[in-house]
Amino acid sequence: MQTMTFTQQLLQYIPFFYVIWSDDLVTISEINVVQNTIEKDQTLSREEKDTLLSWLNPDKPPRDSEMKQWKHTISNSNERLIESETYPLTSFSNRVASHYHGPVDFNESLKHIEINLGIQPNHYNHLFDVEVKHASTSTYYNPKELDQILKGKHANLIDAFRETLNHSIFKWDIHRDKEDFRNIVLDQVKFLAGKGYGAMAYPEAYGGNNDMEGYAHMFENMMYVDGSLTIKFGVQFGLFGGSIQKLGTKEHHDKYLTDTGKTSLLGCFAMTETGHGSNVRGIKTTATYDKATDQIIIHTPGKNDNKEYIGNALHSKMASVFAQLIVNGKNEGVHAILVPLRDENHELLPGVTVKDNGYKLGLNGVDNGKIWFDQVAVPRKNLLNKYGEITDDGKYRSEIKNANKRFFTMLGTLVGxxxxxxxxxxxxxxxxxxxxxxxxxxxxxxxxxxxxxxxxxxxxxxxxxxxxxxxxxxxxxxxxxxxxxxxxxxxxxxxxxxxxxxxxxxxxxxxxxxxxxxxxxxxxxxxxxxxxxxxxxxxxxxxxxxxxxxxxxxxxxxxxxxxxxxxxxxxxxxxxxxxxxxxxxxxxxxxxxxxxxxxxxxxxxxxxxxxxxxxxxxxxxxxxxxxxxxxxxxxxxxxxxxxxxxxxxxxxxxxxxxxxxxxxxxxxxxxxxxxxxxxxxxxxxxxxxxxxxxxxxxxxxxxxxxxxxxxxxxxxxxxxxxxxxxxxxxxxxxxxxxxxxxxxxxxxxxxxxx
Amino acid sequence: MQTMTFTQQLLQYIPFFYVIWSDDLVTISEINVVQNTIEKDQTLSREEKDTLLSWLNPDKPPRDSEMKQWKHTISNSNERLIESETYPLTSFSNRVASHYHGPVDFNESLKHIEINLGIQPNHYNHLFDVEVKHASTSTYYNPKELDQILKGKHANLIDAFRETLNHSIFKWDIHRDKEDFRNIVLDQVKFLAGKGYGAMAYPEAYGGNNDMEGYAHMFENMMYVDGSLTIKFGVQFGLFGGSIQKLGTKEHHDKYLTDTGKTSLLGCFAMTETGHGSNVRGIKTTATYDKATDQIIIHTPGKNDNKEYIGNALHSKMASVFAQLIVNGKNEGVHAILVPLRDENHELLPGVTVKDNGYKLGLNGVDNGKIWFDQVAVPRKNLLNKYGEITDDGKYRSEIKNANKRFFTMLGTLVGxxxxxxxxxxxxxxxxxxxxxxxxxxxxxxxxxxxxxxxxxxxxxxxxxxxxxxxxxxxxxxxxxxxxxxxxxxxxxxxxxxxxxxxxxxxxxxxxxxxxxxxxxxxxxxxxxxxxxxxxxxxxxxxxxxxxxxxxxxxxxxxxxxxxxxxxxxxxxxxxxxxxxxxxxxxxxxxxxxxxxxxxxxxxxxxxxxxxxxxxxxxxxxxxxxxxxxxxxxxxxxxxxxxxxxxxxxxxxxxxxxxxxxxxxxxxxxxxxxxxxxxxxxxxxxxxxxxxxxxxxxxxxxxxxxxxxxxxxxxxxxxxxxxxxxxxxxxxxxxxxxxxxxxxxxxxxxxxxx
CATH class of the missing domain: 1.20.140.10 (Butyryl-CoA Dehydrogenase, subunit A, domain 3)
Known part of the structure; x- marks a missing residue:
């Protein structure tokens, strides 16, 4: 039989050469690795080395007949590749050589090639006509270590939060009816607020940790429970609470922020209108300051100017309403004003109309609605006045003189x-x-x-x-x-x-x-x-x-x-x-x-x-x-x-x-x-x-x-x-x-x- | 003012030149059109022609200052582009010239250019600093004519079918509960069957028109009502009925096809298994011929070998079951056998188990289920035997000797x-x-x-x-x-x-x-x-x-x-x-x-x-x-x-x-x-x-x-x-x-x- 013409030393190299030449991607540097190793392999005679090196010439790759001969030599050994071994290709080669020549020493040089070429069993297991038991996944990397790296400095918070999600209230189930689903999600949000997670990004004075980064990680992990929970949570604490925190001043913080974090005050973020989604600057809702009563009048002027798609609209007591602020007949641009929507019995207040947006492709646990305001008056102090205020003598005042810049500064706070x-x-x-x-x-x-x-x-x-x-x-x-x-x-x-x-x-x-x-x-x-x-x-x-x-x-x-x-x-x-x-x-x-x-x-x-x-x-x-x-x-x-x-x-x-x-x-x-x-x-x-x-x-x-x-x-x-x-x-x-x-x-x- | 240096003839060309040179895509052949037309324009003097031609040299495009001058000339006329005109650019140019020179004749040569360049107002309306009233859509093409072309020779059928869809039973609504939804869809399918649409693709002898092409068009139009209707319709008449029509022989047709077309027999198509979806040839359900009783025994051998995702599974009386047919101990490959699932009271027959697949991402009006068979015996004649049969003396016989070819012939009939x-x-x-x-x-x-x-x-x-x-x-x-x-x-x-x-x-x-x-x-x-x-x-x-x-x-x-x-x-x-x-x-x-x-x-x-x-x-x-x-x-x-x-x-x-x-x-x-x-x-x-x-x-x-x-x-x-x-x-x-x-x-x- 032809195969016996190979010495045991050469035979050990044959599976390697078969792999190398079956690969479309063999590179010069990979060939160099093999060449150097062969030169240093003391188990090989000069003649064997020359034979092997001649097989490595990229300009003269082995003929198909040669490849076939290698292949047959390997197949006829009836040896099997065991992918789970430490050096699977070296061990396999050793067994192939042993089949023909009796027990053969383990060749360290081959081990060196196997490590340095970085080739893994799944590169070449298809090449051998032998039955291979695939390990479904390797244990070389430890997923826990990867997770630890991903969590970074927030590991403790994330671990605790994930454990919190193990509560039965978060058990996944199918909810087809939107009212049921919304109530379940509301309960989940309240549960998390009760554990202090709602206020996470707020200052410590308002029950929080000032930890916006941690908040973002929680947000990610909440998705593993349900998308509606995540978004409703974001609306309540991030958008509604965030607008108070970032657009309001201490008076607003003191009055609302703690309650918001605890969900004792539920609120929504009323920016988008039916007629104006992306173009926020063009929204039509007006907030007109009435000097006589020292109030701001919120009003929806036209058919398509209602607030649209507002999350939490059906559960909220209050809205952070974005509107064109008009003071003394002058439009000062878009500002946010806190507007109570419902009384303690959850009845809509006079002038406020809310309609359910109905079923959606997803997020049906979030209560999105449309809101109309018909000349709704709120106190002047309800203006979130960090970047622009109405003074006690009824004049508009802002540190940021440029209206354009003011608008983008306000929106910028919502980038989080x-x-x-x-x-x-x-x-x-x-x-x-x-x-x-x-x-x-x-x-x-x-x-x-x-x-x-x-x-x-x-x-x-x-x-x-x-x-x-x-x-x-x-x-x-x-x-x-x-x-x-x-x-x-x-x-x-x-x-x-x-x-x-x-x-x-x-x-x-x-x-x-x-x-x-x-x-x-x-x-x-x-x-x-x-x-x-x-x-x-x-x-x-x-x-x-x-x-x-x-x-x-x-x-x-x-x-x-x-x-x-x-x-x-x-x-x-x-x-x-x-x-x-x-x-x-x-x-x-x-x-x-x-x-x-x-x-x-x-x-x-x-x-x-x-x-x-x-x-x-x-x-x-x-x-x-x-x-x-x-x-x-x-x-x-x-x-x-x-x-x-x-x-x-x-x-x-x-x-x-x-x-x-x-x-x-x-x-x-x-x-x-x-x-x-x-x-x-x-x-x-x-x-x-x-x-x-x-x-x-x-x-x-x-x-x-x-x-x-x-x-x-x-x-x-x-x-x-x-x-x-x-x-x-x-x-x-x-x-x-x-x-x-x-x-x-x-x-x-x-x-x-x- | 500079603009007055243009003659009225030249002036008429200026909006055209401004459009041509503002376009990134002006081609040699387009320039040729303009050159030829200018040469032939009898309203132009030789000098004017030369001026215009000099503006057309692709190797020497107009300088920016020139472009600006043209632009100003046009803007200063205060004329507006009217996109709905028949030749908007020619008419516009005419008005621009008239502004400076008093009434000017309509230039036929310009009309010629406008038509032959194929440029339309929306190519160039952004170029003119004038207010344009966008027509939201042109009436140049008649959608009814396009529809007629799309319908082709099936126009009558499609028109009648679309009219049928105007019935209140097809009124679109939101159905969140799958049981309700499935019942509504079942009623819709029955309604269409009652109008004769179910049997459309069957031979006339069984209430049909032999019109598979018409069937496909109906299928498309049904989607405009609802996806679940379309798919359930397809399962009942196309898959279940189709398997009887195409894999069965006259005896099966006579016995089942008319009833199937009328929905007096509801059926399902049980091919896919939990363990085998794409690889149909590997399905595990067995259909073993028992010579002693002259019956075929349908059996689900293992845990993952149940039929999976079978549409109509909850409403069906019968299934067309794909299984490995074993005759005299020999596996003859995959064949389809009609297996009754339920009795007249809609109770499952002995040995048959059906489980609801539950809610899905979509198509919740289709009742998908899993089906298990525990040694269910059916008469030998229930084998759909067009391509392979069990003879009266209990032997397997097929015209197609090659098992592989037989399998693909059977599947091929389902390509429709x-x-x-x-x-x-x-x-x-x-x-x-x-x-x-x-x-x-x-x-x-x-x-x-x-x-x-x-x-x-x-x-x-x-x-x-x-x-x-x-x-x-x-x-x-x-x-x-x-x-x-x-x-x-x-x-x-x-x-x-x-x-x-x-x-x-x-x-x-x-x-x-x-x-x-x-x-x-x-x-x-x-x-x-x-x-x-x-x-x-x-x-x-x-x-x-x-x-x-x-x-x-x-x-x-x-x-x-x-x-x-x-x-x-x-x-x-x-x-x-x-x-x-x-x-x-x-x-x-x-x-x-x-x-x-x-x-x-x-x-x-x-x-x-x-x-x-x-x-x-x-x-x-x-x-x-x-x-x-x-x-x-x-x-x-x-x-x-x-x-x-x-x-x-x-x-x-x-x-x-x-x-x-x-x-x-x-x-x-x-x-x-x-x-x-x-x-x-x-x-x-x-x-x-x-x-x-x-x-x-x-x-x-x-x-x-x-x-x-x-x-x-x-x-x-x-x-x-x-x-x-x-x-x-x-x-x-x-x-x-x-x-x-x-x-x-x-x-x-x-x-x-x-």
Missing amino acids: GRICVARAGLAGAKFALTVAVKHALKRRQFNDSIKVQEDLLIDYPSHQLRLTPLVASAYVYHFALDQMMESYCDEKQPDKRVIETQVAGLKSIITWYANNSIQECREACGGKGYLLENRIADLKGDVDIFTTFEGDNTVLLLLAAKGVLSDFKAEFNSAGFTSVLKILGMQLNNTLTTINPVYSNKVDKEHLYNIKFHKHAFNYRTRRLTYTLAMRIRNYIKQGMPSYQAFLKVQTHLLTLGKAYSTELAYNTFIGKIEQLSEDKNKALLFKQGTLFALHEIRKDAEWYLEQGYIGSTKSKAIRQRVERLCTELRPHIGSLVDGFGIPEHCLTAPIAH | GRICVARAGLAGAKFALTVAVKHALKRRQFNDSIKVQEDLLIDYPSHQLRLTPLVASAYVYHFALDQMMESYCDEKQPDKRVIETQVAGLKSIITWYANNSIQECREACGGKGYLLENRIADLKGDVDIFTTFEGDNTVLLLLAAKGVLSDFKAEFNSAGFTSVLKILGMQLNNTLTTINPVYSNKVDKEHLYNIKFHKHAFNYRTRRLTYTLAMRIRNYIKQGMPSYQAFLKVQTHLLTLGKAYSTELAYNTFIGKIEQLSEDKNKALLFKQGTLFALHEIRKDAEWYLEQGYIGSTKSKAIRQRVERLCTELRPHIGSLVDGFGIPEHCLTAPIAH
Whole structure:
């Protein structure tokens, strides 16, 4: 038999060579590793070394007949690969050699190759025509450690909160009737308030911890119970309470904040109108100061000017109403006024009309309603007057003279809510991914005709590709949002405008990501994903609206893009504009000079996995899009086009910039956080999530990079292959990765996840 | 004033020149039109002609100062553009000239340019700093005519059916309780059966019309009432009745088909099992022939082998059960057997267990359940025996000797159901698009500070871009599915395998398209889209599962791709394989020779709008993907990899091919249908839908085309710009386009659509 022509030393190498040459992605540096090891392997004769090295020549790969001979040699040994061994390929090779030559020593050099090539059984188990018992998931990483890293400095709070969610009041169930559902959710909110969680973000004087970051983490974990609970909680404490805390002054705090935190005062946040959703500045509700009575008169002027979609509208005693404040006949712009809605018997007060919005696609445990005001008078002191007040002598006064700036300062205080919405969306994605991955680690379908057992869903490359980049993105967005909330809460950064731009962008891309992920998970679970009991269906309904509320994603991306352009905007129509463009043009050219053909076709693993490459690619895109955008706008304006029209004409360009900017921001922020971690295997694993995220995102926009010549065809294909390969590499750990999200067992009720 | 330096003849041309040079997309052929017309314009002096021609030189575009001067001249006339005029730009130019020079004759040459450039007011209305009253939609096209074309030869049936849907039993309402909802839907199904619609596809002898094509159109229109109605209808008449019709023989037809069509016999289609969804061949339920009693014993062997997700399971008297047929100890493969489930009192028969599947994301009006059989005996004659029977002397007999072929023949008869699912998905998209477009034609948000009225949503480029390609795709898919059903019903084509491959692909891309469209519409309608009353929410829940049932989309795409490869597959592992590859390689090379740099950078409108370009681009992609796929598989197999593993390794490549193939098929089929229409403006409008579809699809896969060098950067950008421009061009007609879907007013209950 031909196989016996191999010495036992050579034979041990054959499974390795078979793996190396069956792989489409063998790189020069990988070959170098093998070459060096062979040279140093003292068990080999010079002749054996030369034979092996001749098999390694990339210019002269083994012929198919040679590959087949190797394959037969391996198959005929009847040895089986055992994936759970410490060095599975080395051990397997050893057994193959032993089959032909009798007991053979374990070759340390092969172990060295196995470790340094970083190849794992799932790379090559398909190559051997032997029956392999798949371990459904590896235990190399400890999910508890990952969870600990994700929780960071908030671990104690989060652990305690998760334990609180183990109470029977939070037991998941199907609630089809909206009245029942709303009452259950109201009870849950009150329960959490009773435990002190409602006031979490308020000052200590009002029962709180001043802990907005902790609040955001709670918000995320609440999603594991139910979306309606999360949103109702957010309306009561974040929006209603938040408007008192951030737009009101001490008098308001003293009078309302403690009660709000305890839910003894239920309130709503009445901003959106039927006719005005995204365009808050255009709302029509008026708040007219009447000097004679020293009161403010709240009024809904027209048919479509009612407050719309107001959460908590049916349970509330009071509303924080946004209206055009008119003092002495002058419109001072949008301000918030506290307006009592109901009396102690929960009867509507005179002049107030509330109507139920009815059933929705999701969040049916939240009581959304429409509100009309018919000349409703409230005391002057009900104006939340931090940024603008009516003085005792009936005059309007504000520290911020510019009405525009005043408006945006008021809205800016609500940016925290947007971070929380993104967090809640992320939680929805984490939950759905956990269910889908756990299902894929159990569910089998189809098989090779010679195998007894069908294959696990997760062992299909298409299934790995549909889920793994989404899991990696969840890690990236988690840390990005952590950092964003930290910056938002940082008192040393009084100018919140940069953060506003950043949050606008992140909220958009993360809530879109969340919806896509949940949909992908639904489909990945087939019909099982469609049953309410498996939880993905509700998430789909609930998270859907996150792309719209707290700022429509499209409008927010335009805002983000305009933020990026803002340094330019100030220069529009002025001579200085051209010089700014010139400076940016120069910087861009500097960047561009580095894109030589060698760079744009660099495809080795070291380069593609390098953070510098990812950062450069993201940064190049943002800058290039900014530059071309500014140029287009400038040309339009030079031709005499009004700037509103010019911006309309470049709208799709703005959206592209908004997305590019936000993706870059998420990645950079993530890397910044991970770099601070102590060195260990978990840190390496998290970096790998970053790599998959970055390559996946670059891949998604490959057409743009190709158009720009930033990457060439070869590189574009290499990136696609690397994404697929990373998904396969992470296959043994995907179970640990979703367990690392730390979703409590008592929340994870989906039967298919068990 | 400078403006007076223009003669009245020149002045009339100035708005045209301002439009031409403000446009990023002016092409050589467009310039030619203008040049020729100027030469022929007898109202111009030679000097005026030369001036005008000098302004047309693409190498020497007007300076910004010149553009500004034109702009001022136009603005200072204080004339307004009236978009509803027959030749708005010519009339406007005439008024501008008249302002400075007194009454001026209408210039026919300008009219000629306006028509031949094909520019419409919405291309240029942003250019003039004048207030324009937007007509919300043009009346140039008649939606009734479009509807008539879509209905084709089925117009009478569809009109009558739509009228039937005007009955109060179909009035839309919110049904939260599944028992109530299911009863209402059952009554609706019975009502339609009473009108004869249930038997539509059955032979006349059993109360039908033998009209499967008409059935598909009804199916689509039923979606305008409710998804649950559509699916329950499909289960009763299409799946249960269809299995009797297509897998049974005359005895079964005589005994059951008339009753099924009338709903006096309610039945279900019990194929899927908990453990086996996509892999039907692996189902575990057994049907063992017992010679002693001449009966077939139906049995559920294991825990996960119950029938799962069976529609109509709670209302049915009988099930068409798919099981492994065992005769004389030999497994003859999957067959269908009619099994009574309940007696006349609707009590379950001995050995039968049914459990409700509970609440789902959507389709809660359909009673899905699980079914277990414990040694249930039925007469031998209950075997649906068209393709395999048990003879009177207790032996298995089939005309189709190959068990594999037999199985696929049986499944193949159910392909009609897949077409219907795609149709229903398409109907969901049409409905959502109609609601979203009508909303966008009314809803205003934001404005230029100088304008009184806010802008319509549809006038935002991003909004046009998100909806218009989806509307165009609906037209393409409509005709593609029409043709597919026609081919499926064509008795002259006995080999249905090609159609199976085609339907597998189309069902996947169309149901995915439907879900994406519905989601886009939900977001495009903001919070209003989230309310059940506006109908999009239910569509989202209902249509979601269409990507999974009647064949999971991923599995179907793999099937389609393998169909494309099937000619190769027969050659695998044989010497002939190489020669087949060579032939295909040669053909590909022939195709490739046409991709010279001129072609890959051809960006003029004539080329990009040319059907030949679209067909070539789609065909090139399919062929190239097939070729590279075949090469990869061949190499793996030559290296000794088992073919199952080789196919697993190229799984994502297969999916890409499946999508490419299906998109090409949809476009070609659409073009084939449209070419048969009589020449008129509607035909041109439909071709334009095809152009937008094609460019949008090529654009979505631009990275691939760029990687292959099929298109260059310039062309890729030009395609993107053309897509945006086509959306803008279609803006005045988008209302007519959605009205053309013909959704009856009595079904279109969404308040935001009115």
